[in-house]
Amino acid sequence: MSAALSGLLLLAALIGAPLFTIILGGAALGFWSSGIDLMVLPIELYRLTENTLLMALPLFTFAGYLLSESKTADRLVRLSEAALGWLPGGMVLISLLACAFFTMLTGGSGVTIVALGALLVPALKQAGYTDKFAIGLVTTSGSMGLLLPPAIPLILYGIVAQQMNVAVNIQDLFIAGLIPAFLMILSLWGYGLWSQRHQIIPLIPFNWRTLIKEAKNSKWELGIPLIVLGGLLSGWLVISDIAAITALYVLIVEVFIYKDVSLKALPRIATEAMKMVGGILLILGVALAFTNLLVDMEMPAKVFDWVKANIDSRWAFLLCLNIGLLALGAILDIFAALIIIVPLILPVALEYGIDPIHLGIIFVANMQIGYFTPPVGMNLFIASYRFKRPITELYRATIPMMFVLLFVVLVITYWPEMVLFLVR
Amino acid sequence: MGIEVGLLKKIGDFWALTERMALVAVLLSMIGFAVLQIVLRNVFDSSLFWIDPLNRLLVLWLAILGAMVATREQEHISIDVLRHYASGVGLLLLVRLTSAFAALVCGLMTYHSARFVYYEMIEQMPTFSNLPAWPFELIMPLGFLVMTLRFALAAIIPKQVMPS
Amino acid sequence: TVFKISTEYPDGNAVLNELRAVGERIEAQTEGRVTFKFYPGGVMGDGTAVQRKIRIGQLHGTFIHSGALAESYKNSQVLNAPLLFRDFDEVDAVRAEFDPILNQGFIDSGWHTYGLIEGGFAYAMTAVPATDIETLKSQKLWLPANDPFSEKIARAFDISPIVLNIGDVLTALQTGAIDAIVTPPVGAITLQWYSRTKYLTDAPFMYTYGVIALAEKAVQRLSEADQEILAAELTASSKTLDTMARSDNLTAFTALESLGINIVQLVPEVRAAFEQEAAQATEKLIESGEIEQALYDRIVVVLDRIRNP
Ligand code: NA
Ligand code: NA
Numbered sequence: 001m002s003a004a005l006s007g008l009l010l011l012a013a014l015i016g017a018p019l020f021t022i023i024l025g026g027a028a029l030g031f032w033s034s035g036i037d038l039m040v041l042p043i044e045l046y047r048l049t050e051n052t053l054l055m056a057l058p059l060f061t062f063a064g065y066l067l068s069e070s071k072t073a074d075r076l077v078r079l080s081e082a083a084l085g086w087l088p089g090g091m092v093l094i095s096l097l098a099c100a101f102f103t104m105l106t107g108g109s110g111v112t113i114v115a116l117g118a119l120l121v122p123a124l125k126q127a128g129y130t131d132k133f134a135i136g137l138v139t140t141s142g143s144m145g146l147l148l149p150p151a152i153p154l155i156l157y158g159i160v161a162q163q164m165n166v167a168v169n170i171q172d173l174f175i176a177g178l179i180p181a182f183l184m185i186l187s188l189w190g191y192g193l194w195s196q197r198h199q200i201i202p203l204i205p206f207n208w209r210t211l212i213k214e215a216k217n218s219k220w221e222l223g224i225p226l227i228v229l230g231g232l233l234s235g236w237l238v239i240s241d242i243a244a245i246t247a248l249y250v251l252i253v254e255v256f257i258y259k260d261v262s263l264k265a266l267p268r269i270a271t272e273a274m275k276m277v278g279g280i281l282l283i284l285g286v287a288l289a290f291t292n293l294l295v296d297m298e299m300p301a302k303v304f305d306w307v308k309a310n311i312d313s314r315w316a317f318l319l320c321l322n323i324g325l326l327a328l329g330a331i332l333d334i335f336a337a338l339i340i341i342v343p344l345i346l347p348v349a350l351e352y353g354i355d356p357i358h359l360g361i362i363f364v365a366n367m368q369i370g371y372f373t374p375p376v377g378m379n380l381f382i383a384s385y386r387f388k389r390p391i392t393e394l395y396r397a398t399i400p401m402m403f404v405l406l407f408v409v410l411v412i413t414y415w416p417e418m419v420l421f422l423v424r
Numbered sequence: 425m426g427i428e429v430g431l432l433k434k435i436g437d438f439w440a441l442t443e444r445m446a447l448v449a450v451l452l453s454m455i456g457f458a459v460l461q462i463v464l465r466n467v468f469d470s471s472l473f474w475i476d477p478l479n480r481l482l483v484l485w486l487a488i489l490g491a492m493v494a495t496r497e498q499e500h501i502s503i504d505v506l507r508h509y510a511s512g513v514g515l516l517l518l519v520r521l522t523s524a525f526a527a528l529v530c531g532l533m534t535y536h537s538a539r540f541v542y543y544e545m546i547e548q549m550p551t552f553s554n555l556p557a558w559p560f561e562l563i564m565p566l567g568f569l570v571m572t573l574r575f576a577l578a579a580i581i582p583k584q585v586m587p588s
Numbered sequence: 589t590v591f592k593i594s595t596e597y598p599d600g601n602a603v604l605n606e607l608r609a610v611g612e613r614i615e616a617q618t619e620g621r622v623t624f625k626f627y628p629g630g631v632m633g634d635g636t637a638v639q640r641k642i643r644i645g646q647l648h649g650t651f652i653h654s655g656a657l658a659e660s661y662k663n664s665q666v667l668n669a670p671l672l673f674r675d676f677d678e679v680d681a682v683r684a685e686f687d688p689i690l691n692q693g694f695i696d697s698g699w700h701t702y703g704l705i706e707g708g709f710a711y712a713m714t715a716v717p718a719t720d721i722e723t724l725k726s727q728k729l730w731l732p733a734n735d736p737f738s739e740k741i742a743r744a745f746d747i748s749p750i751v752l753n754i755g756d757v758l759t760a761l762q763t764g765a766i767d768a769i770v771t772p773p774v775g776a777i778t779l780q781w782y783s784r785t786k787y788l789t790d791a792p793f794m795y796t797y798g799v800i801a802l803a804e805k806a807v808q809r810l811s812e813a814d815q816e817i818l819a820a821e822l823t824a825s826s827k828t829l830d831t832m833a834r835s836d837n838l839t840a841f842t843a844l845e846s847l848g849i850n851i852v853q854l855v856p857e858v859r860a861a862f863e864q865e866a867a868q869a870t871e872k873l874i875e876s877g878e879i880e881q882a883l884y885d886r887i888v889v890v891l892d893r894i895r896n897p
Binding site for chain 3: 036037039040043044046047050051052053155156158160162170171234236237238239292295296298343344346347
């Protein structure tokens with residue numbers, strides 16, 4: 001019976017049933033076979049209300065949709081050409097930094113893709129990059145920045161480790177995350193230069209006057225990073241506050257100052273944005289239920305008992321760790337993964353002589369790639385939906401970049417001195 | 425088109441409009457409340473206790489209202505690997521099958537969220553400011569009921585097929 | 589029979605080790621009839637979610653802070669009244685008399701508990717020295733999300749806190765979005781919050797405790813004999829955890845000093861005024877039905893006896 005139903009689920013997934021129904025169906029099937037009341041499903045969905053950070057998702061997304069409906073992309077391209085047009089791959093670097101910064105604030109929840117995607121993809125294309133490259137870059141960068149402070153995953157890792165009486169200083173984690181994060185950004189930039197070498201992307205000589213002129217043109221939009229950074233650094237605001245202020249600010253700027261968006265268009269834009277957010281949040285909610293099923297069945301513990309029993313070399317352990325974490329990153333929420341998996345692997349890793357700071361960086365770096373690992377990385381679905389492209393096209397666009405980052409992760413994994421250099 | 429069908433369509437359109445208005449209203453309230461709280465906190469050194477928990481509840485409301493609209497417009501995130509290679513009658517069949525499957529799952533969720541809300545009512549579970557939780561939770565059975573009906577309808581009459 | 593127990597304490601922590609150990613002892617004594625599964629790290633959700641899961645039978649119990657069960661048993665909050673105690677001697681005197689009463693109260697409300705387990709005193713930790721009430725009240729104080737009782741206390745004191753999830757507190761302290769927290773010393777150290785505060789006001793703001801609570805209907809599945817084994821072992825274990833928490837918090841308090849936290853002493857008049865205000869806040873809590881007047885008064889009598897022998 002269960003096998004037949006599992007087969008039905010797989011079939012439903014393949015023929016394109018909504019993702020949330022697949023996950024929900026899977027969770028329902030699992031709980032039903034474990035004899036647990038299916039009321040657990042709404043209980044888990046309701047847990048969406050536990051987290052204050054989730055508020056940032058609809059608010060930033062709305063702001064992002066407003067920006068993408070206005071002429072911000074044009075202004076942004078002209079400004080970045082004026083600022084970094086002299087540098088080969090300048091627009092690529094700008095996109096990478098913008099995504100990393102935004103993800104640092106919002107986590108890997110896909111907000112980056114939704115909010116910045118419609119801005120950066122046209123900007124990149126306008127600058128001369130191919131459509132495939134632009135979409136791949138933004139999708140890949142949707143989880144870039146999880147290693148940068150004050151991204152929550154590293155803090156959470158540190159806390160879990162400390163609770164197990166393993167001395168891990170969170171500052172050290174932040175410092176250790178810097179080199180890997182910048183290595184990832186630089187290697188994608190380098191990949192961009194190489195893969196787009198046949199595209200005609202003229203270099204623009206630097207000119208102060210043009211830069212000032214373009215900065216004046218987009219002065220209101222330049223207020224957005226100011227609000228975000230200022231709110232964060234001055235300590236006036238927390239992330240959900242920043243999201244609300246940004247949404248209101250963008251609304252006022254685009255509707256009343258630039259007048260790029262008419263008042264009448266607002267309900268349509270808001271609905272479009274919330275349709276997207278609703279889809280994502282619902283998937284997050286049912287994914288909570290699915291994660292709970294795995295936890296209830298004590299799946300993670302079983303897997304790691306097996307690892308402990310069957311793997312004995314440090315290198316083999318690290319390789320298994322990479323593969324396992326990639327897979328987990330693709331199916332589990334990063335926070336759930338940290339809370340569930342770290343207590344299991346940390347003692348094992350210590351036995352193999354792995355530095356706990358190093359392990360934290362390996363963990364988050366792998367999770368970051370898990371977000372766009374085919375076939376089920378969450379950010380692939382979000383990008384497919386946001387850019388209205390079939391998922392297969394997203395696979396093709398991101399796979400080369402995934403290998404680039406995978407190479408960086410291997411370097412991070414097998415060259416601990418590089419990661420721990422700044423800490424020591 | 426008969427009179428009944430016309431009436432049904434009118435009701436459907438009215439309901440869809442209500443949904444969209446609710447969605448926009450919830451979003452704008454969320455922004456409004458959050459900004460109000462910031463002003464109160466930073467200018468008047470006070471705050472309203474109900475704003476944060478209410479806004480977290482509104483996230484759930486947005487999730488479900490948004491998903492309802494997405495269902496109506498058949499724009500849910502999906503793994504459309506096979507659909508990519510299908511066309512014509514085959515594609516129509518796929519749409520019918522996936523919609524039927526989705527209707528089934530949503531129906532199951534409607535039933536269990538209705539039970540959930542019922543128990544919350546019986547047990548008088550409170551939410552913020554000592555208000556009962558169940559009225560805020562009603563969105564779950566309601567939302568999934570609407571989604572069930574929409575998926576079922578799409579399984580019976582696959583109106584338009586999204587181009588891949 | 590399997591008991592599935594959730595807790596916020598993470599795996600690998602000494603609390604979890606003790607829980608697993610008692611689980612094994614019970615399993616051995618009941619010859620495998622009763623086994624335990626633990627779900628640490630709060631993976632089952634917050635207090636409300638956990639109680640919902642207990643209601644549907646996915647979970648059978650939890651090791652949880654008392655506040656989470658206040659909906660079923662209001663009077664459990666009486667020991668949390670602000671500034672009720674001045675030191676641990678007072679706590680010990682009051683608990684010697686009232687532990688059995690509170691434990692029975694939980695049992696009468698459908699929760700099988702096995703004794704109170706200390707969480708420790710929560711102190712106000714601030715970025716500036718808080719030598720008077722006004723300074724303390726003007727801080728941007730963190731309030732945990734989904735914690736009705738803390739919210740009620742904040743209301744009663746007329747403070748306007750900033751609501752955040754636990755995971756966001758360190759970041760908020762770093763940026764200055766909040767500059768004051770109320771926490772037991774152990775929490776301040778494990779969660780690294782001490783690194784972003786400079787001062788601790790040496791007036792125990794609130795006493796906190798937890799309980800191992802099993803659902804009545806889950807316990808009723810067992811035979812009389814097994815129930816007795818369960819009760820004996822869990823009571824012993826609760827005692828162990830209680831003692832452990834006391835020494836952990838005392839160690840943590842001393843550790844905070846060596847980590848560079850300045851302990852701010854209140855001058856007697858300020859302290860008296862503070863206690864006065866706390867008593868008024870408690871009155872409000874009693875009026876709104878959070879705590880029963882009679883029970884509170886009995887505790888005050890015990891405290892008076894210690895303070896004015
Ligand atoms: Na993101
Ligand atoms: Na993930």
